Amino acid sequence: MTGPVLILGGTTEARELAGDLVGEHRVITSLAGRVRAPKPLPGEVRIGGFGGVDGLVEWLRTERVAAVVDATHPFAAQMTEHAVAATAQAGVPYLRLDRPGFPPDPAWTVVPTLAAAPAALTGDRVFLTTGRQHLAVFADCPQWFLVRAVDPPTGPAPARMQVLLDRGPFTVEGERKLLREHRIDVLVTKDSGGGATAAKLEAARTEEVAVVLVARPPAPAGVATVADVASAAEWVRTTLASRTNSW
Template sequence: MPHVLILGGTSEGRALAEALVPYGPRLAVTSSLAGRVARPVLPPGDVRVGGFGGAGGLGRWLHEHRVDALIDATHPFAETISRNAALAAASAHVPLLALRRPSWAPGAGDRWHRVGSLAEAADALPALGARRVFLTTGRMGLAAFAHLDRTWFLVRSVDAPEPPFPARTHPLLDRGPFTLDGEREVLRRHRIDTVVTKDSGGAATAPKLTAAREAGLPVVVVRRPAAPEGVPVVETVTDAVGWARRVCG
């Protein structure tokens, strides 16, 4: 039977697996998780956890497991995985699709400062007069802020951050989706004056942007990387299911 491999670990990846698994036994569905989260929410169907060993390892896995379609539903900032997927799919001659949730767009009253990287986000904080920062970029990449020893950071992530990270770091271990009332309380309780986020998109973590707008706080937004050249992109699970059905017959 046709075999679809989903590179997941996101809510979209789980929703895609939930939509495709009912097509069995006419369709085999495998979801692959990177294994960076200690207790991930597993999707239905077959699941593998851990890396492939780069583009070459993924290409061999596609060939050995007779994968007919590859869907990259990883986080919009999982740039290395997406690049490896494009190389592996090309070498194994497997059709590839990227599923990406839409980017966030600023609304009236937002004080957004767009930057190109975490390093640029760190550089922007002193000019904004940031003293108490709500850092919602995850536990990876905190080294970019480690030199800011005069700034206090509230770092929210699913698992505890590992060094290097800023000397004045307070971890907040939590998993979305988050509510607007909850985000308002986080900003108030910790006296936040600046928010730093990646443009992850989606509704699960968007309430912090509304809370920041209401409080009149500046938000430093890291732009997401583009999908690898030549890889088609869709923004909804419905479109990804339609693509898989066409590719797999």
């Protein structure tokens, strides 16, 4: 009997993959713990960090993990870096499930990092959907910000700010209404991809709201990568079957 499958990440894709596999294999989904009340997940759930690469290597070996699917957020670059290094050291098969980014639009202003976003702002009223953890980047900006997040933000933040606590998926009509009600001039968001948050971009296009899009960090080189849940599930089944037959 093979060991468990470890799924990294609290994304929609991670949840769907756990649901696909939990009837066939022991599945452990690991969450970083940044959201106070995550949505329920199929299978077992682990919350919190591993203690860097060495801690993850030890955990993989102790739990006798058979395969790792990294379905973390496209901007969780450090976790992906650690997972690639740890699975290589532990000799555990690794797959990156990396959902495609948003279809490009020439009207958008694309910046390489979040730190570059303040210089690209236009207008006075900003809809910020980049998460609650990096508001310090915008702390010195004179604009008014509508900040949408799952949990209340802490730490340095813009002086003129309203917080909207909400969780997707969102509708285009709902996003259009939000943009109109708050008289938004510019939307700042990350190229996270996925359907759960794409509505805001269509709404911005329809309402003629400018978009500042933060580009993804570089993808890890030389690792197996798929773009959808079905392909990830097939990889797990094939990988575990081959490991079972080799014993």
